[in-house]
Amino acid sequence: MRSKLVLKRMLRNPQARYGLLALALLLLLAYIGPLFGPHDWTEKDFLAFMEPPSGDHWWGTTQIGQDVYAVTLRGMQKSIIIGFLVALVSTGLAALVGATAGYLGGWADRALMWVTDLLLVLPSFLIIAIISPRLKGGSWLWFVVLLAVFSWMITSRMVRSMTLSLREREFVLAARYMGIPAWKIILRHVVPNISSLLIIDATLNVSAAIIGEAALSFFGFGIQPPDVSLGTLIADGSAKAIGYPWLFAFPAGLLVLLVLSVNLVGDGLRDALDPGSNQ
Amino acid sequence: MNEPTTGRGAPVLEVSDLNVTFRGGVKAVRGVSYRLDRGEILGIVGESGSGKSVTSLAVMGLLPEGAEISGSVKLHGRELIGAPEGELTRLRGKSIGMIFQDPLSAFTPVYTIGDQIAEAVRVHQKVGRDVAAERAVELLDLVGIPHPDERAKAFPHQFSGGMRQRAMIAMAIANDPDVLICDEPTTALDVTIQAQVLEVLKTAQRETGASIIMITHDLGVVAGLADRVLVMYAGKPVELGTVDEIYYRPRQPYTMGLLASIPRMDRPTERLIPIEGNPPSPAALPPGCPFAPRCPLKADACDDAEPELERIGTGGRMAACIRAHEIDLKDLRGADVYPVPEPPAGAVERGPREERETVLALDGLVRHYPLMKGAVFKRQVGTVHAVDGISFDVREGETLALVGESGCGKTTTLQQIMQLQAPQGGTVVVLGKDSAKLAKAERKALRRDLQIVFQDPMAALDSRMPVGDILAEPLRAHGHRDGKAVRSRVAELLTLVGLAPEHAERYPQHFSGGQRQRIGIARALALEPKLIVLDEPVSALDVSIQAGVINLLEDLKDRLGLSYLFVAHDLSVVRHIADRVAVMYLGKIAEIGEVDEVYGRPAHPYTRALLSAIPLPDPELERSRTRILLEGDLPSPADPPSGCRFRTRCPKRARLGAEEARRCAEEEPAVIRLAPAADHGAACHYPEDPEDPEGAGGPEDPEDTEAVAAPRP
Incomplete structure (x- = not known):
């Protein structure tokens, strides 16, 4: 009932509508697109190096004969997965830490907020840059964990302050006076009631994570070869962007489109979930 | 609406066939008509969602954009609906003053109260800054704010709720308006403060001669204040008459039910009479009479068309019910018409x-x-x-x-x-x-x-x-x-x-x-x-x-x-539901005992004041009652008075000798059982004699205190 209403309100907003459409098309492209391409992303065509787009290689080839179409879509898959996973983990962490700190108060609150503040002042980019080469050979999931660990703090503080006011609400008091344990109250009453914040935050986190991943990969700290992501592709293509624009334009263009559409959806969701916004 | 003119000349405000429709086809107000004569107080009564506040906002021209207004609102014969905004701005605050429910949001927090009142004066009158400031102090004095010259320099948050509402009244009457619209002015206040503010409102009306529109859901407040009452239901007026007619001879089933459903502090009954069902949503009104689904007198014809206000008997009496004449003829009451719920079966007799x-x-x-x-x-x-x-x-x-x-x-x-x-x-x-x-x-x-x-x-x-x-x-x-x-x-x-x-x-x-x-x-x-x-x-x-x-x-x-x-501030409800009652004041129990004892023979001066402050839904009683008005506000619980906590506001203390009064300041009274046989105790050194038959012998009666004032050993 409520979700239907939110969807209706969101679709009434043209920006959100286009964002959603673009996001859907990009997802389709990333996952269905490779099936239609003539080449696999691991294939190397030794007869075509640095070829411009043609009938056989739709988006051209790289200097080692990889099909740009296949490789870019593969990179986009990775970027999307990382983006969504990071968003999920970081928002979940933010919700749990913030709600627990706000609800329990006292020393639990102080300890958790101390950790939050500590992580906030640490230079995350630098730390990830230092740690990630050491994880070479390990799973790329470690990279997700690293990105997530450094992106939940501000949301968590927001969640905490919302929990502080929720804690005094009568339905939470009622649950407490009923003898329901604290963790159940947090999961069942507190978190669902800040879900609109969390949904918006998760969406916007997706684009932040995609950009973060791309930036780190660009400098060689993120996804390690032979695996590819939009970041590594842009890094490879940027040097030759003038002479061989297809190496750079396709991954960079898709990155911009992806982040833009996610942001449009996020803004649309915020307007749709916020009863005060006037539409 | 062809209401007879009362001979007091042209009406100050005349509203006819006012309709307000919000976006989405929600008809909030449907055909409201009334006239307001000079110096008259009109009560508009209705439950939440009945359209009473929207009506007054429409009169002021303060409805949000997107609301469609039709009909006519005439102030001194001048049409306000469709008037240019500039003209309305000149009238607002000058000819029409408004008092809102929440006085905190009605003041700007960053200016002093005095400045804000002075500003209200200067907007509409060509006077100097100092004259306006003087006028502000005068107005604050008029509404009973102690040390007005100092308090004028205070900020809104430094005022208590009751004080703020007084200041709001001062601001509303700053330009001697002809009409004062009060929208639930005392709903957010405690009863003793409410009693004070209502007194101030009466004073303000006396001083300015303004007509007042009093919008409230509290039938007790209207009973003591209004000359005429308009009852609204589902955006439509359903009954209009003088206050006595409405309260003693209601002719519309909704009004009858409303009056019958109030728990009465003065005459407790076994069972309350509820009106079944809920008010209709303004977006989905039933065909015919909107009250028909809840009405015990419903006939088949009720679903055919919505009844209009019709004259009943002689005079300005009007009711919107097809059976109003029948009700008038049989002189039916709410209690006759509405089914009294059965008392619960199988109530266990309990021991002492x-x-x-x-x-x-x-x-x-x-x-x-x-x-x-x-x-x-x-x-x-x-x-x-x-x-x-x-x-x-x-x-x-x-x-x-x-x-x-x-x-x-x-x-x-x-x-x-x-x-x-x-x-x-x-x-x-x-x-x-x-x-x-x-x-x-x-x-x-x-x-x-x-x-x-x-x-x-x-x-x-x-x-x-x-x-x-x-x-x-x-x-x-x-x-x-x-x-x-x-x-x-x-x-x-x-x-x-x-x-x-x-x-x-x-x-x-x-x-x-x-x-x-x-x-x-x-x-x-x-x-x-x-x-x-x-x-x-x-x-x-x-x-x-x-x-x-x-x-x-x-x-x-x-x-x-x-x-x-049962925790409550509504003493009428408490009288109805409770077996025993404990009256609290500033973190202490002032009086405790059986309900009939405490209500019938209140011994603590605070209980007496509290009981006398409650407005009763009975115009005649309201007129004859003398209120014990408490001075000032509740002291801060961070700095409670020494000795008896009530002594700073106690009406009785003024009548004690210096020696006796000192005891109030030095010794904290404990709850003492008043009579060995009765379940009734009070924390007062000089309780009113429980045997005193005149329960509310207040400060206007200095005789009765002498006997009580003797210090107990």
Whole structure:
């Protein structure tokens, strides 16, 4: 009932509508697109190096004969997965830490907020840059964990302050006076009631994570070869962007489109979930 | 509307056929017409959503964009609907003043009260800055603010609620308006403060000769103030007449029901008479008379067309009901027409109070809050004495009401009981178990027997859970794992509180306020508790709905053998539902005893003032009553007066000798039983003689104090 209403309100907003459409098309492209391409992303065509787009290689080839179409879509898959996973983990962490700190108060609150503040002042980019080469050979999931660990703090503080006011609400008091344990109250009453914040935050986190991943990969700290992501592709293509624009334009263009559409959806969701916004 | 002119010349304000439609086709106001003569007070009464506030906003031209207004509003014969905004701005504040419900949001927090009133003067009058400032002080003096010249320099947050509302009145009358629109001006205030503000309003009207439109849901306030009353229902006026006609001879079934459903402090009845059902949503009005689905006098013809206001008898009496003439002829009353609910069957006769089990006992409960200052290094700068040593007990099957004004510590007391932790001082004993000595498992087990119903039915239910889950939550928390048994218990609970089992599928926001409160009660009953704490359970509900919920609470108590601790500020409701009552003042109990004793022979001066401040829905009684008006506001609980906490406002103290008065300042009175036979105690050194038959012998009667004033040994 409520979700239907939110969807209706969101679709009434043209920006959100286009964002959603673009996001859907990009997802389709990333996952269905490779099936239609003539080449696999691991294939190397030794007869075509640095070829411009043609009938056989739709988006051209790289200097080692990889099909740009296949490789870019593969990179986009990775970027999307990382983006969504990071968003999920970081928002979940933010919700749990913030709600627990706000609800329990006292020393639990102080300890958790101390950790939050500590992580906030640490230079995350630098730390990830230092740690990630050491994880070479390990799973790329470690990279997700690293990105997530450094992106939940501000949301968590927001969640905490919302929990502080929720804690005094009568339905939470009622649950407490009923003898329901604290963790159940947090999961069942507190978190669902800040879900609109969390949904918006998760969406916007997706684009932040995609950009973060791309930036780190660009400098060689993120996804390690032979695996590819939009970041590594842009890094490879940027040097030759003038002479061989297809190496750079396709991954960079898709990155911009992806982040833009996610942001449009996020803004649309915020307007749709916020009863005060006037539409 | 062809109302006879009353011979007092042209009306000041004439509203005819006013309609307001909001976007989406919500008809908030449908065909309101009235006239307001010079110096007249018109009460507009109705429940929430009846369109009474929208009507006045439309008159002021303050409706938000997107609202369609049709009809005519004439101020001194000049049409206001469709007038240019500039002209309306000149009129607002000059010819029409407005007083809102929430005085805090009506003032800008960054300017002083004096500046804001002076500004109101200077906007409409060509006077100098100093003259306007002087006028502001004069106005503040007029509305009874002590030391007006100093207080004019204070900011809004430095004023208490009652003071702010006085300042609001001062601002509204700054330019001698012809019409003063008061929208629920006292709803947010305590009764004793309400009594003060209503007096100020009367003074203001006398001084300015303004006509007043008094919008309220409180039939008691209107009874004592208004000359004529307009009753609204579903956006439409349903009855109009002089105050006596409306209160003593209502001719429209809704008005009749409304009057019959109010619990009366002066004449308690066995059962309240609720109006069944809920007011219709303005977006989906039924065909024909909007009240027909709830009306006990409904005939088939009622569904055909909506009745218009029609003249009844002679004079300016009007009612919108096709059977109004019949009602007039038979002189029917609400109590004749509406079915009186059956008293609950199988009420158990209980033994005398002393022999019954004690379910809750408080002994010297103390709760102080430290007052902290400083951001980095917090240091304690004082102590808020929220609850300062109160004792009472609740026996099995009885209802103890805890009454008092806001800030007296009622809610803190409740929290202390509900938390089941060791209190700062004193003891809380629930069902024979001391809360300080409970192990964790025992505490959880005890929660089964101790449940709470909250004031705001909107906030008390998690809007993200369906009703079935809300009711199942306490069951699951206390070990009911079997899904089928839980479901059948939920259905049983819903039936118990007068809802249908299929309601379990819906979410709380699909229910009306009264129904939601029933869900809250059902949740409290889920674990078959012995004691239920009711925190203002009906104060957020409309009168006609309130009666049904009170009846339900009474039935449940008798059927399930419950005990209630009932916290309320509405003394009429308390008189109806409670067996015993404890009056609190500033963290202390001022008076405690059986309801009839306390209401019939109040011994503490505070109780007397409280009782006399309550407006009664009876115009004649209201006119003949003398009120004991308390001076000033509740002192801050951070700095309570020494000795007797009530002494700073006590009307009786003025009549004591210096020697006797000193005792009030030095020695704190304890609750003393007044008569050995009666269950009645008061914390006053010089209680009113309980045998004094003239219960409200106030300060206007200096004779009766002499006997009481003798110090007790």
